[in-house]
Amino acid sequence: MTIRCKVKSIESLTCNTYKILLHPETPVEFKAGQYLMVVMGDKDKRPFSIASSPCRNEGELELHIGAAEENSYATEVIEKMNEAQTKGDDVEIDAPHGDAWLKSGDRPILLIAGGTGFSYVRSIIDHCVSQNIKTPIYLYWGARSDGQLYAFNEMKALSEKFDNIHFVPVVESAPNIWNGKTGNVLSAVIADFESLEDFDIYIAGRFEMAGAAREQFSLQKNADRERIFGDAYSFI
Known part of the structure; x- marks a missing residue:
C-alpha cells in the first residue's frame, strides 16, 4: 500500500548514518521486523527496515539509513528526504513488507545485526520490552x-534494566578500552x-553474512534452519 508521509526530522547518528522520522498521512499497521519501501520512481522502490516498534510508534515511522558517499543507493534517499523536508513536500512509501517478523512462542531469541541492520532488531527488541516478554533475548x-x-x-541500559536481555557488541577494530568482543x-x-537448537534467530545485515549464518549455525550449532529469520533469505 502506497502512503504519503511528511519528513518530520533527520538526525545524524554517525558521520554517515541517519535517523529519519516519517509521519504518514494514515497509520501504518506493521509487525516488528518488517520493512518499508521508499518510492523513488515508478519502478524504483528502495527497502529499509522499520526501526520503530509497532505498538509504540505513536503514528511515526523511524528509519536508520547508512549512507556512505560510495553508497549512492542510500545517499539518494537521504537527499530526497532532505529536499522534501526543506520544501515541505511529501515522500511516498510502500508498506509494510517482509516475512521475517517476530514470531510468537516461548523459545529464547537470538538477534544478530550487522551495521544499520540494527534497525531491524531494534524494532523486535523494543516490541519485546513493551509486551513484557520474559524469554531470554541475546543481541549481538x-x-x-x-x-x-x-x-x-x-542497548547497554536495556540489558542492565532487564535480566533477560543480554547485549554483546562486536567490533572488528577495538579501541584501547573496550568491554565488548x-x-x-x-x-x-x-x-x-x-x-542454538532451541533458539529463534533473527538476522539483518549483508546478504553474505545472512547466508553464512544459516550455514554455520545449522551445521555447527544445530540451529533449526526453519527458525532462522531474515529478509535476506527471500533473495538468496
Whole structure:
C-alpha cells in the first residue's frame, strides 16, 4: 500500500548514518521486523527496515539509513528526504513488507545485526520490552568500529534494566578500552553458544553474512534452519 508521509526530522547518528522520522498521512499497521519501501520512481522502490516498534510508534515511522558517499543507493534517499523536508513536500512509501517478523512462542531469541541492520532488531527488541516478554533475548551487534554502534548506550541500559536481555557488541577494530568482543560477529556467536537448537534467530545485515549464518549455525550449532529469520533469505 502506497502512503504519503511528511519528513518530520533527520538526525545524524554517525558521520554517515541517519535517523529519519516519517509521519504518514494514515497509520501504518506493521509487525516488528518488517520493512518499508521508499518510492523513488515508478519502478524504483528502495527497502529499509522499520526501526520503530509497532505498538509504540505513536503514528511515526523511524528509519536508520547508512549512507556512505560510495553508497549512492542510500545517499539518494537521504537527499530526497532532505529536499522534501526543506520544501515541505511529501515522500511516498510502500508498506509494510517482509516475512521475517517476530514470531510468537516461548523459545529464547537470538538477534544478530550487522551495521544499520540494527534497525531491524531494534524494532523486535523494543516490541519485546513493551509486551513484557520474559524469554531470554541475546543481541549481538557487529560493526567495523565502536563509533558505528550508535545505539550502544541505549542497548547497554536495556540489558542492565532487564535480566533477560543480554547485549554483546562486536567490533572488528577495538579501541584501547573496550568491554565488548573483537572480530567477526558470527564467530562471536559460535564461540559463545554450545547449541542454538532451541533458539529463534533473527538476522539483518549483508546478504553474505545472512547466508553464512544459516550455514554455520545449522551445521555447527544445530540451529533449526526453519527458525532462522531474515529478509535476506527471500533473495538468496
